[in-house]
Amino acid sequence: MISVEEALARILAEIAPLPTVRVPLSEALGLVLAEDVIAQEAIPPFDNSAMDGFALLSQDSKQQQDQPPRLKVTGTVAAGYVADHAVEPGTAMRIMTGAPVPPGADTVIQVELTRHGGPESDWVEILQEVKPGNNIRPAGEDMRHGQLILPRGTEIGAWEIGVLATLGWASVPVTRRARVAILGTGDEVIEIDQPLQPGKIRNSNSYLLEAAVRRAGAIPERLGVARDTVESLREKFSQAINADLILTSGGVSVGDFDLVKNIMSEQGEIQFWRINMRPGKPVAFGHIGTVPLLGLPGNPVSSAVTFELFGRPILRKLQGHTHLLKPQIEVTVEDGVQERAMRRHYVRAYVKWQDGKFVARTTGNQGSHIMTSLLQTNALLIVPEGGVAVQPGDTVQAIMLDWPEDAS
Ligand SMILES: Nc1nc2c(c(=O)[nH]1)N[C@H]1C(S)=C(S)[C@@H](COP(=O)(O)OP(=O)(O)OC[C@H]3O[C@@H](n4cnc5c(N)ncnc54)[C@H](O)[C@@H]3O)O[C@H]1N2
Numbered sequence: 047m048i049s050v051e052e053a054l055a056r057i058l059a060e061i062a063p064l065p066t067v068r069v070p071l072s073e074a075l076g077l078v079l080a081e082d083v084i085a086q087e088a089i090p091p092f093d094n095s096a097m098d099g100f101a102l103l104s105q106d107s108k109q110q111q112d113q114p115p116r117l118k119v120t121g122t123v124a125a126g127y128v129a130d131h132a133v134e135p136g137t138a139m140r141i142m143t144g145a146p147v148p149p150g151a152d153t154v155i156q157v158e159l160t161r162h163g164g165p166e167s168d169w170v171e172i173l174q175e176v177k178p179g180n181n182i183r184p185a186g187e188d189m190r191h192g193q194l195i196l197p198r199g200t201e202i203g204a205w206e207i208g209v210l211a212t213l214g215w216a217s218v219p220v221t222r223r224a225r226v227a228i229l230g231t232g233d234e235v236i237e238i239d240q241p242l243q244p245g246k247i248r249n250s251n252s253y254l255l256e257a258a259v260r261r262a263g264a265i266p267e268r269l270g271v272a273r274d275t276v277e278s279l280r281e282k283f284s285q286a287i288n289a290d291l292i293l294t295s296g297g298v299s300v301g302d303f304d305l306v307k308n309i310m311s312e313q314g315e316i317q318f319w320r321i322n323m324r325p326g327k328p329v330a331f332g333h334i335g336t337v338p339l340l341g342l343p344g345n346p347v348s349s350a351v352t353f354e355l356f357g358r359p360i361l362r363k364l365q366g367h368t369h370l371l372k373p374q375i376e377v378t379v380e381d382g383v384q385e386r387a388m389r390r391h392y393v394r395a396y397v398k399w400q401d402g403k404f405v406a407r408t409t410g411n412q413g414s415h416i417m418t419s420l421l422q423t424n425a426l427l428i429v430p431e432g433g434v435a436v437q438p439g440d441t442v443q444a445i446m447l448d449w450p451e452d453a454s
C-alpha cells in the first residue's frame with residue numbers, strides 16, 4: 047500500500063491541463079482564464095460624477111459674507127448623455143450620478159449642499175465651498191489602458207466576470223471543462239427509481255459522484271452500472287473513450303467479482319492499487335486506453351471521501367487550476383476519536399469557530415458504509431497512520447471541505 051501523498055503525486059503526474067477553448071462569458075464561472083486580460087480602455091472611460099448635484103467651477107463655490115454664491119443653471123447632463131456646452135464662470139449645470147463631467151467644470155457639489163428652485167429653475171445657491179475634483183471619478187481611476195487586470199490562471203468567479211464584462215469580454219479563453227464518465231459496478235446495484243429486491247441496493251455512488259463532479263466545475267456523464275462481468279465492464283468502458291476522466295465505484299478490492307482492475311490491465315495499465323488510508327484503501331488508478339481511470343471503492347463513504355481527496359484535485363488540474371487542494375487547518379477535537387486501523391483515518395466532522403479557535407465534532411459512526419456520517423460534514427480530520435487515539439481536547443489537522451456558514 048502506498049501513502050496518500052505518494053498516491054496523489056503519482057496521479058497528478060499523469061494529469062495535464064486540457065486545451066483552451068473560448069466560451070461565452072456567462073458560461074465561464076469557475077473556469078480558469080487561459081490568457082492575460084489587459085485593459086484596452088480606461089475604466090471609467092470618462093470623468094464622471096459620483097453624485098446627483100451641480101457641476102461648477104470650484105472657484106465659484108467660495109462662500110461670501112452676506113449670502114451664498116448664486117449661479118445661473120444652464121442645463122442638465124444626465125447619465126448616458128454628453129453636455130452640449132461648457133460650464134462658464136458664474137454658471138452651473140445639473141448633473142446626475144454617472145454622467146460625464148461637462149467641459150469647464152472642475153468639481154461637483156451634491157444637491158443636498160445647494161438651494162435651488164426645483165428641476166426646472168435656472169438658479170442655484172452653493173451652500174458650501176467644494177474643492178477641485180470633489181465628487182468626480184476620473185477616467186482610468188479603476189483601470190488604465192494597457193494595465194494587466196487578470197493574469198492567466200485566474201479562477202473566474204462572479205466578480206471576475208463583472209470585471210471581464212466591464213472590459214467587454216463577451217467571450218473568454220479558458221481551460222476547457224473536463225468531461226467525466228461515471229460508472230457504477232455490481233450485480234447488487236440497481237437504479238435509484240427501482241424498488242429494492244432481496245440483496246439489492248440503490249446506486250447511490252453514481253449520483254453522489256455526479257453531484258461532486260458538477261461541484262468541481264466539470265461535466266459528469268453517468269454510464270449506469272456494469273454487471274460483475276468483464277463483458278459488461280468492457281461494454282461500459284467503450285462508452286467512455288471520449289471522457290477526460292473515468293470514475294468507477296466498486297469492484298476494486300479483493301473479491302472474486304472485483305473486476306475493474308482486470309479491465310485496466312487488459313485495456314490500459316494500473317499505476318497503483320491500495321492506499322494506506324481509511325476509508326478508501328482499495329483505490330486503484332491507471333488508464334483505460336489513454337483515459338485516466340480512478341477506481342473508487344464501492345463503500346459509499348469511501349467513494350465520497352476518495353473522490354474528494356483524489357478526484358477533485360484531478361479535475362482541478364485538468365481544468366487549469368494551480369491550487370488543487372482544499373485548505374488544511376489545525377482544529378481541537380471535542381469528542382475524541384477511538385482509532386482502530388493502522389491506516390491514516392479521515393474522520394468526518396463538523397468544524398466551527400468557537401471561543402477563539404476551530405473546534406471539531408465528529409459526525410458519529412465512522413463506518414465506510416454509514417452514509418449519514420457524511421451529513422453535516424464540512425471537514426475531514428486527519429488521524430495519522432499507526433492507530434493514534436485522539437482524546438477530547440487534542441488538536442489534529444483538518445481538511446476544510448466547506449467553511450461553516452455560521453462562523454459567528
Ligand atoms: N477480504 C477483504 N475484503 C475487503 C477488503 C479487504 O482488504 N479484504 N477491503 C474492504 C474495503 S476497505 C473496502 S472500501 C471495500 C471496497 O471494495 P470494492 O471497491 O470492491 O467495493 P464493492 O465490493 O464492489 O462494494 C463494497 C460495498 O459498497 C456497495 N456498493 C458498491 N457499489 C455501490 C454503489 N454504486 N452505490 C452504493 N453502494 C455501492 C456494495 O454493495 C458493497 O456493500 O472492500 C472491503 N472488502
Ligand code: MOO
Binds near residue numbers: 324325348414
Ligand atoms: O477503504 Mo474502506 O473504505 O476502509 O472501507
Ligand SMILES: [Mg+2]
Binds near residue numbers: 300301
Ligand atoms: Mg468488492
